[in-house]
Amino acid sequence: MQKHNQKEHLYKLLVIGDLGVGKTSIIKRYVHQNFSPHYRATIGVDFALKVLNWDAETVVRLQLWDIAGQERFGNMTRVYYREAMGAFIVFDVTRPATFEAVTKWKEDLDSKLVLPNGKPVPAVLLANKCDQGIDVLMNNGIKMEQFCKENGFVGWFETSAKENININEASRCLVKHIIASESDPVQSIEPDIIKPHLNSSKIVSCSACFKS
């Protein structure tokens, strides 16, 4: 039963990244609370819906668009990106090539889609399969905060669809940024300024969310 004073938001979110990084698994975990190591490869786009009781007055409905990893090579992404409000870009921490592809996905996204106010859509970076114990990031000494800042991500999370790590947190982070950009569409949205926080624990590492 919907209360009279309840607000409802509907957001279209994209989930993109190279093939086999776990986009479908993340969505299945988030929406259906389960995991299988044997999801079939996504063809074209898969669609899912998640309803969040954001706060006492607000219901957020998320349309999750799970876009096949191979699509960047075809020209179909433009059609799928249309009217999206936010994006997750996913890579697999065990495969360095999928991290290298992150910037290409981000460029693809920003070149084909901007918010009505002309800004790029908020994007959160997901370092998936963090349960596997093989960490490309640490090995390469890549500074993730720096990387996010340079490439315009509003935050990043180490996630595991298998162990259910950080997926809800990542989603809340993205939604928060979307709501912020919506409620204040004229003023420039600069949550991209990342405050250094040297002592933050590795798991909760959405740098931009420290704003709140």
Add this chain to the structure above:
Amino acid sequence: GYLPANVDRRESTLQRKRKEYFAFVEQYYDSRNDESHQDTYRQIHIDIPRMSPEVLRLQPKVTEIFERILFIWAIRHPASGYVQGINDLVTPFFVVFVCEYIEEEEVENFDVSSLPEEVLHNIEADSYWCMSKLLDGIQDNYTFAQPGIQKKVKMLEELVSRIDEQVHRHLDQHEVKYLQFAFRWMNNLLMREVPLRCTIRLWDTYQSEPEGFSHFHLYVCAAFLVRWRKEILEEKDFQELLIFLQNLPTVHWGNEDISVLLAEAYRLKFAFADAPNHYKK
């Protein structure tokens, strides 16, 4: 198929084709870890555990065979290379050939590696050539930007707008785009939408129909969509519609359902084929 019409020459052709395939394997398969080919190989390697049916694809022997088939095909067809979805298209042939040696009911929990090596070799080569033949007819589905699929999705939309305006309008009103659900119908030839046994039944007809995979398939897709008109018209929002269309309830489908579908597709084809403007407003 790829066998000659003359029955006497079939066996020798079959032998020659099998030899030819393994000559390709000999020639190309070692290059799978070369820099220029490793992306293709890696991609195939990732995709193979992600196809259906589950029981078959998890067997190392099957993985090995599928990897070879797909890699050789990709290397020999550089215009398209390997595209996701092609991996699925090997399965029906492979299963049919395996079923020559076992009871059909067994296929779900059959250990493929229990077949003699020579039999497996023949199955592998025959599956390759069948898949190859199939793909020859629909190559533009898998070249850059997949123009064949884009075109067929457009044609499907036009066809449905003529045969069932109500369904078409309903989808349009709720902003459901055909590409959002029918891309996969074209890319995987309905394999993802119906159980494997139904795919095999469906493809039997496609093979006996001229341009079955490239042309008749369109009418089958139209009939398939309209088959759900009642459910579609009952759904009143975009979300529910799309989730329904991407997860059509066909788990219990059997031959009977495919026969009905095909009959309807034939009806559409004949109503439409000689009169392309017949339904136009």
